[in-house]
Amino acid sequence: MSTQTVLPIDHAGLVELSKARREPEWMTALRAEGLQLAGSLELPKLEKTRIDRWNLQSFGQYKTAEALSSLEQLPEAAKLLVTGEGEGHPSNLLVQRNSGVVYHSISEELSKQGVIFTSLEDALIHHEDLVRQHFLNVVSKDENRLTALHSAIWSGGVFLYVPKNVEVAVPVQALFLSDDADASFSPHVLIVAEQHSKVTYVDNYLSEGGAGELIQNGVVEVVVKAGAKVTFASVHNLGSSVTDLTYRRALVENDGGIEWIIGEMNYGNAMSETTSILKGNGSTSDAKVICIGTNDQKLNVTTRAVHFGKSSDSQMITRAVMRDEATAIINGITKIEKGATKANGEQTEKVLMLSPKSRGDANPILLIDEDDVTAGHAASVGQVNPEQVYYLMSRGISREEAQRLIIYGFLAPVVSEIPLEAIQSQLGLLVERKLGQ
Structure with missing residues (x-):
């Protein structure tokens, strides 16, 4: 495949766009390097899925997003997702529409505590040192063609920073809406939870209109410092014309914890990888994932935990329901590295098929390089x-x-x-x- 059919923007256009957005020089250089890598790297090799046969060309073009004067300007389906407790809207909310963030609010209470909750583009300008320290350190731009492309064309996104010892009592929310198939839609979510902090983040991905094909090429990075706890909940509900490609990854230090709650409710082809890197001793991961496939959808959903820390613990539960002619490859991977003594990894994958033409494969994988550990898996596929x-x-x-x-x-x-x-x-x-x- 030639680079002309892969890359959605040329080098000169990318540099010009980065400068027009007032991005620092290091980000402009990183984008340019990512674009160059995208022309040479291979696509990810997925278990039993020929992703090279999917639509991987319709990335759209960056379009400046017009700010909302009111959330009432959102489509009805989107407004239902940004309703706060009781009347009104939540005080900690960010909305991205197509290529950019169009609405943002944070409560005075959180601001006084030093919490930063803003678009990643804004954070690049006002909190550059923090972003530079963590951006693409958990997911690397040179992993494959998709991560390289993301590093080049990402836009909008979320930056959530919780200072040491701060516990955020109310969940912060984000909505990612695509209703223009010609506009790029590749948000980057970066969450940093400092030592002994606690936060819950919830987001929704929604598409409207359905005219024209589009690729959502998104990356989530979560940095969980020692003793911090992060709950990350996400529901993807993108239409049949959208191909959803998402990498989620958390790096967890000593006694830190990450909880993933994921709903893969798309109507188009989708690939997702949700990974916890348990770097620290006593670090924990709890991942719960559901996905539902309809029509002729092709889904590849991977949940992974990599244990480096002693006495680290990972739990995974994945449930998939397939109907019509939908197919799903459900992978659970527990990797326990040498030296991760007393680590424990448990996983369960179950697929329920509702029609004779649907198909689901559950693949539990244990990769153990240490003797003094416990690990287990269970998998089932049936009607x-x-x-x-x-x-x-x-x-x-x-x-x-x-x-x-x-x-x-x-x-x-x-x-x-x-x-x-x-x-x-x-x-x-x-x-x-x-x-x-």
């Missing part, structure tokens, strides 16, 4: 249990309602863990919509 359906029907429940209850029970270990009631309810509605219940 709705007819005995369970019969039992419920014998209690006067219709077949359709019985299947619905079984599916919801199957997904409950993840859905019930969403930290915001409004987002939990929204995810329930998305499940119903996708499954046609």
Whole structure:
């Protein structure tokens, strides 16, 4: 494949755009280097998935985003996702529309505590040293063609910084909305939680319109310092014309913890990798992921934990429901490095198929280089249990309602863990919509 068909922007245009956005010279140079790497690096090699057959050319072009004067200007579906507790909107909210951030608010209380919650583009200008210290240190630009391209064309994004010993009581929220297929949509989320801090971050990805194909090429980096705790919840609900490519990764130091709660509710092809690097002793990771495939979707979902620290612990639960002709490759990978004594890694992957033409593969993988550890895995692929359906029907429940209850029970270990009631309810509605219940 020639570089002309891969790269969405030329070198001169990229440099000019970076300067027009008042980015520091090191970021301009990093973008240029990423673009050069994208022309030579290979695509990621995914388990049983030919990603090279997907649409990987429609990245769109950067378009300046017009700020919202009110959240009422958002589409109805988007407004439902930015509703705060009680009346009004949450006080800590960021909205990206297509290429850029169009709305941003942070409470006075958090600002006084030293919390930074703003667009990554704004942080580059006002908090340059912090961004430079952490940007693309957890996910490297030279991993593959997708990460290189992201480093070159990312825009908008989130920068969340929580100082030492600060606990953020209320979840901070972000909404990423694509409603212009000609506009690039590659946000970068960077979260830094200093020692003994605590924060919950929730975001939603939504597309409207559906005219024209587009690629969402996103990266999430979470830095969890010693003793810090971060909960990261994300629901992706992008339309069938959007190909969703997302890398999420956390680096966790001594006694730190990361909790992932992920809903992959897209309608187009999607690849996601959610990884915890347990660098520190006593570090922990808890990952819960659900995905639902419909029509002829192709999904490749990987959850990974890499143990370096002694007495580190990782837990993974993945639930996938496939209907129609959808296919899913569900990978759970636990890697325990030499020296990570007393580490523990547990994982469970389950796939429920609702039609004879759907397919799901559950691949539990344990890679153990240390003897003094504990690890385990469980995996299952199957259809709705007819005995369970019969039992419920014998209690006067219709077949359709019985299947619905079984599916919801199957997904409950993840859905019930969403930290915001409004987002939990929204995810329930998305499940119903996708499954046609």
